[in-house]
Amino acid sequence: MISEFYINNFKSLVNFKFQLDKFTCLIGLNGSGKSTILQAVDFTTQLIKGHIEDWLKTREWGPEDLLYYFKSTENINFVIKLQIEKSSYSWRSEFNANTLTCPNEEIVNDTSGEILFKVADRAYHIGNNPLKPIEFKYEGSLLSILQDEVLTEELINIRDFLISVKSTDLLSPQLMRKRARQADNDLGLGGEKLSAFLYDLSDEKKSKLNQLIKEKFQPTFESVETTTIQAGWKKLSIIEKVYQENNLFKTKRLSTEARHISDGLLRLLAILSQMMTNHQVLLFDEIEDGINPEIVEKLVDLLISTPQQILITTHSPILLNYIEDEQAKKSVIFTYKNKKGITQQQPFFTIKGVAEKLEILGPGEAMLDVSLNELAQELSHD
Amino acid sequence: MIKVLVSGEGKTDMGELNYPYNDPADFKKGPMTCLAEKIIKQRTGETPHIELVAKKTLTQKAKSRSKMKLPGKKSRQKTAYFYKNAYILGQIALEKREDIAILFRDTDGTQSTSPSNWKERAESIHDGFKDSGFQNGVAMVPKPTSEAWILCCLQNYQNCEKLEELSGNESSSKHPKKIIEQITGTVPTMENLVKIACEENCDTAQIDMPSFNAFKTCLEKITTRIG
Numbered sequence: 038m039i040s041e042f043y044i045n046n047f048k049s050l051v052n053f054k055f056q057l058d059k060f061t062c063l064i065g066l067n068g069s070g071k072s073t074i075l076q077a078v079d080f081t082t083q084l085i086k087g088h089i090e091d092w093l094k095t096r097e098w099g100p101e102d103l104l105y106y107f108k109s110t111e112n113i114n115f116v117i118k119l120q121i122e123k124s125s126y127s128w129r130s131e132f133n134a135n136t137l138t139c140p141n142e143e144i145v146n147d148t149s150g151e152i153l154f155k156v157a158d159r160a161y162h163i164g165n166n167p168l169k170p171i172e173f174k175y176e177g178s179l180l181s182i183l184q185d186e187v188l189t190e191e192l193i194n195i196r197d198f199l200i201s202v203k204s205t206d207l208l209s210p211q212l213m214r215k216r217a218r219q220a221d222n223d224l225g226l227g228g229e230k231l232s233a234f235l236y237d238l239s240d241e242k243k244s245k246l247n248q249l250i251k252e253k254f255q256p257t258f259e260s261v262e263t264t265t266i267q268a269g270w271k272k273l274s275i276i277e278k279v280y281q282e283n284n285l286f287k288t289k290r291l292s293t294e295a296r297h298i299s300d301g302l303l304r305l306l307a308i309l310s311q312m313m314t315n316h317q318v319l320l321f322d323e324i325e326d327g328i329n330p331e332i333v334e335k336l337v338d339l340l341i342s343t344p345q346q347i348l349i350t351t352h353s354p355i356l357l358n359y360i361e362d363e364q365a366k367k368s369v370i371f372t373y374k375n376k377k378g379i380t381q382q383q384p385f386f387t388i389k390g391v392a393e394k395l396e397i398l399g400p401g402e403a404m405l406d407v408s409l410n411e412l413a414q415e416l417s418h419d
Numbered sequence: 420m421i422k423v424l425v426s427g428e429g430k431t432d433m434g435e436l437n438y439p440y441n442d443p444a445d446f447k448k449g450p451m452t453c454l455a456e457k458i459i460k461q462r463t464g465e466t467p468h469i470e471l472v473a474k475k476t477l478t479q480k481a482k483s484r485s486k487m488k489l490p491g492k493k494s495r496q497k498t499a500y501f502y503k504n505a506y507i508l509g510q511i512a513l514e515k516r517e518d519i520a521i522l523f524r525d526t527d528g529t530q531s532t533s534p535s536n537w538k539e540r541a542e543s544i545h546d547g548f549k550d551s552g553f554q555n556g557v558a559m560v561p562k563p564t565s566e567a568w569i570l571c572c573l574q575n576y577q578n579c580e581k582l583e584e585l586s587g588n589e590s591s592s593k594h595p596k597k598i599i600e601q602i603t604g605t606v607p608t609m610e611n612l613v614k615i616a617c618e619e620n621c622d623t624a625q626i627d628m629p630s631f632n633a634f635k636t637c638l639e640k641i642t643t644r645i646g
Contacts (some may be wrong), residue, residue, distance in 0.1 A: 294559075390528050390531065393532075394499075396478040396482065397481045397503050398500060398503065402488060402489075405495065406500055407533070411529075412531035
């Protein structure tokens with residue numbers, strides 16, 4: 038899992054560092070930088086995948102949009118600390134917004150202190166192997182193009198872990214309703230490949246997904262149905278079991294095409310389907326959008342118990358209230374902007390006055406009983 | 420004999436239970452309990468029977484029993500904490516068939532987490548008592564802290580209203596605790612505060628401070644009604 042994340046000079050994140058738990062939940066006022074944090078994690082892990090220009094296009098950003106507004110440099114520095122099995126690793130890197138590459142990077146095994154991989158001065162080395170010049174073009178991290186044959190097993194594990202970080206911070210029901218041709222095991226940033234993604238899921242995973250929705254969220258739900266139509270486009274429908282009009286003892290199957298499925302159910306499908314994948318870290322922005330408070334508890338329980346690491350943002354006191362106190366103390370992070378417009382963070386239930394409220398109120402109630410605006414001002418003064 | 424249930428923040432206000440017996444009736448009375456006792460005694464001529472509910476007991480019960488309280492037009496943000504404490508104390512008072520319940524809370528703390536106005540805190544406490552179904556609940560909310568009321572006795576009841584302008588921030592040299600220390604030359608421990616409020620002649624009739632007057636008037640009204 039990602040245990041710590043540091044980034045400098047990325048949008049409103051300047052010398053920004055935060056610790057992550059297996060389940061981490063960002064709260065804060067609108068515009069405090071919660072989504073920016075998700076974008077930063079997505080950005081850094083995209084560097085391992087390469088294709089930075091494409092990634093920027095998907096977000097409709099230019100390279101300059103990545104940088105802090107009052108930037109003094111074109112470089113974004115970051116450090117990601119990872120815990121993979123029993124070892125700790127740090128990936129330190131510097132990304133240049135002009136070249137779209139990382140001219141300096143280093144992966145260290147923090148447990149042994151060994152440098153596993155290093156890039157500097159247009160050359161790289163792996164372990165104790167000799168330096169090799171970099172005489173080719175690439176985007177992002179050098180690891181995005183190096184073949185498995187030249188990497189150690191440890192490095193492959195780290196790279197694969199970072200590749201498996203998946204953000205769906207732009208999930209949009211409008212995009213999810215679209216038909217898609219190919220998913221390549223990817224839902225798309227906005228969920229635009231949902232139909233093809235579900236089509237590609239194995240029968241076993243589909244059946245697990247169907248059962249999960251039926252048992253926990255919507256009793257009338259039967260299954261997700263994906264079919265190939267002309268030119269390979271995939272059509273998504275859901276099947277529900279409803280009673281016949283003239284005979285309440287008999288049921289019939291009601292098929293609803295994606296364009297008529299509710300926003301909440303589509304979002305739920307997208308979120309739950311990600312839990313069926315091999316992605317090891319999942320990022321969701323405003324996860325509660327369109328989801329009825331009555332089923333939020335089940336969603337929170339799933340997010341906390343899933344083997345994947347989860348990083349979400351929320352404005353929902355209901356969602357927070359379904360997190361156990363001890364978990365909330367570790368997981369809930371308050372984000373705010375200081376007077377310079379720079380995003381800051383603090384574990385919410387370690388803040389004086391807020392921690393006391395948790396003795397008597399639920400985590401969500403405690404959030405509602407604090408003026409986040411005034412809290413941001415007070416913390417900015419400290 | 421009037422039965423009174425009190426709960427506060429700790430030993431320097433309402434007092435503390437005697438470990439390990441934890442008998443609610445046999446507790447070390449804090450300075451604020453003494454002031455409450457004096458007010459009741461002045462009205463009835465009798466020493467009331469007082470029991471203490473420790474803050475921890477109250478919060479544990481509040482956490483397990485109470486329903487979610489959302490801020491809205493009828494209930495302002497930052498008041499839920501005070502409301503719920505009073506609601507549960509009211510419920511306990513009803514169960515124990517108490518005559519009066521007193522909930523003590525200071526007016527310190529940060530602006531983001533608590534109403535800055537002591538009246539708003541006291542109102543939340545009264546709302547909590549009322550909603551619990553217990554009619555004789557009293558909010559004891561000194562401004563800024565309990566030591567400001569004790570300080571009034573120490574300075575012979577002169578210009579006490581001004582004491583409400585002292586800082587509630589413990590690190591400030593203008594905090595009532597620091598001023599008591601300057602006057603007495605000793606740290607205002609529970610024992611020292613109890614000595615001033617209980618043993619020496621701290622006259623509740625002479626303390627004239629808006630936050631104290633609100634508490635006293637409410638307690639006197641209820642004592643008269645049930646007496």
